[in-house]
Amino acid sequence: MKLGKVEFCHFLQLIALFLCFSGMSQAELSRSSSKPYFQSGRSRTKRSWVWNQFFVLEEYMGSDPLYVGKLHSDVDKGDGSIKYILSGEGASSIFIIDENTGDIHATKRLDREEQAYYTLRAQALDRLTNKPVEPESEFVIKIQDINDNEPKFLDGPYTAGVPEMSPVGTSVVQVTATDADDPTYGNSARVVYSILQGQPYFSVEPKTGVIKTALPNMDREAKDQYLLVIQAKDMVGQNGGLSGTTSVTVTLTDVNDNPPRFPRRSYQYNVPESLPVASVVARIKAADADIGANAEMEYKIVDGDGLGIFKISVDKDTEEGIITIQKELDFETKTSYTLRIEAANKDADPRFLSLGPFSDTTTVKIIVEDVDEPPVFSTPLYPMEVSEATQVGNIIGTVAAHDPDSSNSPVRYSIDRNTDLERYFNIDANSGVITTAKSLDRETNAVHNITVLAMESQNPSQVGRGYVAITILDINDNAPEFATDYETTVCENSQPGQVIQKISAVDKDEPSNGHQFYFSLTTDATNNYNFSLKDNKDNTASILTRRNGFRRQEQSVYYLPIFIVDSGSPSLSSTNTLTIRVCDCDADGIAQTCNAEAYVLPAGLSTGALIAILACVLTLLVLILLIVTMRRRKKEPLIFDEERDIRENIVRYDDEGGGEEDTEAFDMAALRNLNVIRDTKTRRDVTPEIQFLSRPTFKSIPDNVIFREFIWERLKEADVDPCAPPYDSLQTYAFEGNGSVAESLSSLDSISSNSDQNYDYLSDWGPRFKRLADMYGTGQGSLCS
Numbered sequence: 197m198k199l200g201k202v203e204f205c206h207f208l209q210l211i212a213l214f215l216c217f218s219g220m221s222q223a224e225l226s227r228s229s230s231k232p233y234f235q236s237g238r239s240r241t242k243r244s245w246v247w248n249q250f251f252v253l254e255e256y257m258g259s260d261p262l263y264v265g266k267l268h269s270d271v272d273k274g275d276g277s278i279k280y281i282l283s284g285e286g287a288s289s290i291f292i293i294d295e296n297t298g299d300i301h302a303t304k305r306l307d308r309e310e311q312a313y314y315t316l317r318a319q320a321l322d323r324l325t326n327k328p329v330e331p332e333s334e335f336v337i338k339i340q341d342i343n344d345n346e347p348k349f350l351d352g353p354y355t356a357g358v359p360e361m362s363p364v365g366t367s368v369v370q371v372t373a374t375d376a377d378d379p380t381y382g383n384s385a386r387v388v389y390s391i392l393q394g395q396p397y398f399s400v401e402p403k404t405g406v407i408k409t410a411l412p413n414m415d416r417e418a419k420d421q422y423l424l425v426i427q428a429k430d431m432v433g434q435n436g437g438l439s440g441t442t443s444v445t446v447t448l449t450d451v452n453d454n455p456p457r458f459p460r461r462s463y464q465y466n467v468p469e470s471l472p473v474a475s476v477v478a479r480i481k482a483a484d485a486d487i488g489a490n491a492e493m494e495y496k497i498v499d500g501d502g503l504g505i506f507k508i509s510v511d512k513d514t515e516e517g518i519i520t521i522q523k524e525l526d527f528e529t530k531t532s533y534t535l536r537i538e539a540a541n542k543d544a545d546p547r548f549l550s551l552g553p554f555s556d557t558t559t560v561k562i563i564v565e566d567v568d569e570p571p572v573f574s575t576p577l578y579p580m581e582v583s584e585a586t587q588v589g590n591i592i593g594t595v596a597a598h599d600p601d602s603s604n605s606p607v608r609y610s611i612d613r614n615t616d617l618e619r620y621f622n623i624d625a626n627s628g629v630i631t632t633a634k635s636l637d638r639e640t641n642a643v644h645n646i647t648v649l650a651m652e653s654q655n656p657s658q659v660g661r662g663y664v665a666i667t668i669l670d671i672n673d674n675a676p677e678f679a680t681d682y683e684t685t686v687c688e689n690s691q692p693g694q695v696i697q698k699i700s701a702v703d704k705d706e707p708s709n710g711h712q713f714y715f716s717l718t719t720d721a722t723n724n725y726n727f728s729l730k731d732n733k734d735n736t737a738s739i740l741t742r743r744n745g746f747r748r749q750e751q752s753v754y755y756l757p758i759f760i761v762d763s764g765s766p767s768l769s770s771t772n773t774l775t776i777r778v779c780d781c782d783a784d785g786i787a788q789t790c791n792a793e794a795y796v797l798p799a800g801l802s803t804g805a806l807i808a809i810l811a812c813v814l815t816l817l818v819l820i821l822l823i824v825t826m827r828r829r830k831k832e833p834l835i836f837d838e839e840r841d842i843r844e845n846i847v848r849y850d851d852e853g854g855g856e857e858d859t860e861a862f863d864m865a866a867l868r869n870l871n872v873i874r875d876t877k878t879r880r881d882v883t884p885e886i887q888f889l890s891r892p893t894f895k896s897i898p899d900n901v902i903f904r905e906f907i908w909e910r911l912k913e914a915d916v917d918p919c920a921p922p923y924d925s926l927q928t929y930a931f932e933g934n935g936s937v938a939e940s941l942s943s944l945d946s947i948s949s950n951s952d953q954n955y956d957y958l959s960d961w962g963p964r965f966k967r968l969a970d971m972y973g974t975g976q977g978s979l980c981s
Contacts, residue, residue, distance in 0.1 A: 250300070250337045254308040255344050264291065264337060267298035269320040271329045279323045284316035284334070291316065291337065300337075308339040309376045341378035343438060347387045347428035349373050352442030360416035360448040361548075362409050368398065368446055371405040373428030388433040394424030398446065402433070407444060416448040417485045452490035452545040456482035458558040465519075466563045469527040474520055477506065481516040482539035482556055491515060492542045502533035502562065519560065527566040528600060535560045571597040571607045571650040573662035578648075580630070583669045584638040592621070595628040595662050597650035605652040612647040612661075621646060621666070630664065638668040639704040672764025674704040676713050678772045685790060687781035688748065690741050696727075697739040697774065701760050711735060712763035718771055721757050727776065729758060739774065746778045752790070753777055 250265040272278040279295040282288070290304050291314070319332040349371060356369035377384035388402045399410040407424065424444040431437030458480070465478040484491040495508045495517035505525070508517050517537065540555035548554075573595060580593040599605040609628045611621060621644070622633045628648070644666040652658045684697040701713045715737035717729050726746075730738045739756065754776040761769040779787035955972035958965050 250335065251340050252302055252306060252337060253340045254306045254342055256302070256305060261292070261301035261303050264300040264302055267293065267300065267318050267320075269298075269330050271320060272298075277323050278320050278329060281319050281321060282316055283319075285314040286337075287316055290314070293318075306339050307344075308341045308378060309345060311339065312378075313338045341381045341384055343377055343382070343384035343431060343436075345376040345384075345430075346438035347373035347375045347430055347440045349426075349428065349440060349442035352444075354442065354444040355447070356407070356444060357447045357449045358409060359451050360420075361413055361451060361453055364409055364412050366409045368407045368409065369444065371400070371407065371426050371428075371442060371444065373405070373440060373442075375430050377430065383431045383434070383437075385430060386432045387428045387430050390427045390429070390433070392425040392427050392441065394422055394444075394446075397422055398424055400426055407446075414448060415453075416450050417454065420448050422446045422448075450487050450490050451548070452486055452541060452543060452554070453548045453551065454485040454490075455552055455554040455556065456484045456491075456493060456539045456541060457556050458482045458539065460558065462559040462561065464561045464563065466565055467521075467525065468565045468567045469525040470567045470569060471521060471525060473522065473524060477519045477521060477562060478560065479511075479516045479518055480537065480558065480560065481514070482558075484515075484541070486541075489543065490541070490545075493517070494540050494542050496538055497535050498538045498557065499536035500534045500560075502535050505533060506535060506562070508535075508537060519562075525564050526600070527564050528602060531564050533562045533564070535562070566601070568655060568658055569600050570658040571652060571660035572600050573597045573648075573650065573660060576663065578662065578664045580664060580666045581669055582632065582636065582666060583671060584636045584673070585671045586632055586636065588632050588635060590632050592630045592632060592666060593664070595623075595630065595648050595650075595664060597628070597660055597662060599652055599658075603654070605654040607650045607660075608653055610649045610651075612649055615645060615647045620644060623648060630666075636668050638670045638706075639674060641668065643667050670706050672705050672707065672762065672766065672768060675768040675770035676701040676703045676711075676760045676762045677770055678702075678760075678774075682774055684739065684774055684776045685779045685787045686741060686746055686754075686776055687779060687785055687787065688746050689744070689781060690746060691744050692741055694741045695738045696741060696776070698732075698736055699739065699758070699774065700736045703762050705762075705764065707764060709763075714761045714763075716759045716761075718757040718759050724756075726754055727756050729756075739776075748778045748780070748790075751778065 252262060252264050256262045267280050269278060269280075276296060280293050280298040281295065282291060282293045282300070290306070291300055291302055293300050314337045315334060316337065317332050317334050319328050320330045321327065322329050351372065354369055354371055358366060358368045371389065373387050373389070375385040375387055379385035389400050389405045390402065391398065391400045391407075395410065397409070397411050397414065398407055400407050405426070405428070407426070422445070424446060425441055426444055427439050427441045429437045429439035463478065463480060467477050471477070480495075482493060482495075484493070493510055493515045495510055497503055497506065497508055505521065505523050506519055507522050508519050510516070511518055517539065519535070519537075536557055536559055538555055538557045544554045574597065578593060578595050582590070582592045586592075595609065597607050597609070599607060608625045609623050610625065611623050613619065618634065620632065620634045620636060621630055623630050628650075630648075646664050646666065648662045648664055650660040650662065679700040679702045682697060682699060686696050690696065699715070701711075701715070703711050703713070705711075713735045715729060715731045717724075724742075726742055728740050728742050730740060732738060737758070756774040756776060758772050758774055759769060760772060761767055777790045779790035781787050955969070958969035958972060961969070
């Protein structure tokens with residue numbers, strides 16, 4: 197029977213594996229008969245151990261310990277005098293040794309992926325002395341790999357992108373699977389890749405895991421995302437190998453492979469002629485199936501009769517073309533416009549230019565609608581001039597406006613009085629002629645800016661506005677005057693011909709050639725002996741002294757009239773008076789004092805003394821006023837007016853009560869059984885006067901009724917009292933009841949009534965009523981006799 201190449205290779209592998217296990221399953225210890233040898237002062241005894249590595253299969257699932265190998269020493273004669281021990285990695289826990297025979301077994305399931313080999317040490321000991329008969333030596337137990345781990349994609353799942361319309365074989369992404377088995381032994385870690393889902397669009401390289409495109413011209417606009425399932429299988433993909441899978445999401449990225457296209461070949465929009473400049477007329481958009489930068493547009497007007505009237509721009513957010521007005525529309529001039537607009541991609545991909553031009557055009561027709569417009573002035577601003585000397589009613593100028601609509605309605609004019617509050621001007625409503633209504637003054641207002649309103653006669657709501665700037669022309673109507681209020685001084689020690697002041701003049705008028713002023717002294721002042729004037733011919737003049745020896749005690753102030761003439765036509769003049777004060781000056785000519793009165797004060801009385809005297813007088817006046825005020829306050833009565841606020845005031849009464857012994861004055865028992873009699877307010881804490889009154893009738897009323905009626909009546913009195921304070925106040929009433937239990941004690945009443953009343957109860961009222969008890973009691977007859 198002939199074997200194929202694959203079968204023959206497998207057969208050779210099985211033979212090699214069998215020989216390996218049979219030859220390396222045990223290690224024999226042989227005693228060497230060779231003698232020790234010495235070299236360079238060192239001696240080394242040749243070992244009696246001959247070692248080979250031990251091999252053991254991983255993932256052993258049997259119930260008995262797995263035999264690993266055997267240790268043997270030449271010293272061991274088989275009589276049980278030698279025992280074997282293990283130490284190192286896994287000794288006793290994983291690997292055990294029969295101390296008599298040297299057999300090594302594995303007691304646990306081993307996993308090469310956790311630990312590939314174990315290093316142990318073996319030693320033969322004399323059983324009786326427990327001393328080593330051989331030197332300790334190391335050996336290695338290697339874990340033999342089996343295919344027990346499937347390939348894993350540690351970086352999965354994957355996402356990748358590839359441009360649409362890519363050619364076949366374009367690399368997309370590389371996937372990598374890892375197998376934990378031993379890559380140096382067998383095919384357990386040899387992985388091949390295959391695609392389970394995603395065909396026929398994509399393919400994968402079996403050895404490298406590189407995913408590539410398998411179809412040309414994949415269009416993102418048709419389908420933009422694909423889900424692939426990639427498998428990795430070990431054992432070079434043979435049957436019985438383990439496998440793992442991962443998913444790869446491939447997204448087609450956009451390229452500029454779609455030209456823009458307008459949905460319609462033509463558009464039409466209606467706009468009113470009154471639409472302001474820069475207003476949006478329309479928005480149009482060309483459709484582009486691409487996205488992002490590949491869908492960015494450029495719009496332009498390539499033809500039409502509205503090139504200077506309209507413009508188009510791009511909305512960066514929506515990629516729309518925005519048509520706006522550049523100039524005002526006029527229905528009466530042109531009723532419609534036609535524009536040809538082109539849309540194109542900003543960045544075209546040269547690879548796809550063969551698909552056709554990446555631009556498109558459409559036609560936009562704009563219809564201008566007529567609206568009722570306000571009157572329009574022939575010019576937006578009317579400059580006018582008028583002399584300030586013009587008479588009231590003179591014509592200044594004319595404005596003109598017309599109705600731009602086809603109806604050409606008549607126009608009426610008026611002035612917006614908010615711009616002419618003083619009503620300096622009038623306008624003829626029909627002709628637009630502007631005239632003066634008041635006298636004008638250039639110095640008050642040199643330019644008047646007024647607004648003229650033009651409204652349609654048929655529709656007054658349509659109002660147009662025109663602006664008129666009226667400049668007032670100057671005439672010489674203001675005389676010159678001093679430029680400022682001069683404060684001129686002359687020193688007592690001034691010399692003749694000394695300049696003491698330089699003066700100038702101003703004029704409110706504004707002649708075209710500038711001002712020219714002429715200065716001189718008036719006729720009355722020309723021959724004065726004190727001062728003279730020199731015209732400097734530059735619109736200034738100098739004041740000079742004519743003498744020396746000025747004295748304040750003789751004359752402290754001089755008044756010098758100066759005549760000023762301007763160069764206007766006709767010229768105007770004015771007389772201005774210059775005040776000159778005589779002052780005491782220092783050596784540098786600086787005035788120290790100009791007060792003539794201070795010069796004649798007594799030598800012993802200074803300014804400080806005068807101030808002190810004045811302060812004393814003021815202090816005395818203040819003291820006198822305080823004394824008078826205090827005396828008036830003392831004379832004021834202590835009784836407060838009804839209108840005064842009596843809160844937080846203490847009023848003292850000099851009334852004395854009955855003292856501590858007089859407890860009857862506060863007996864409240866009588867208050868609970870008497871009627872209310874407001875007129876009777878006799879106090880029980882003082883000795884009552886003897887009065888002859890009729891005895892009141894006693895009537896018992898419930899306590900709460902008495903008090904309620906009493907309080908209610910007081911409340912009504914307070915409510916209607918106009919003098920009551922305008923705030924909440926607490927009022928206390930000492931209600932003593934209606935009458936007395938003892939009724940009237942008046943002796944007069946007793947005598948007049950001739951009654952035989954018994955007054956013996958007076959003796960029970962205490963020592964204060966002892967006198968009355970003696971008078972009206974049992975001893976009444978003896979007292980009266």
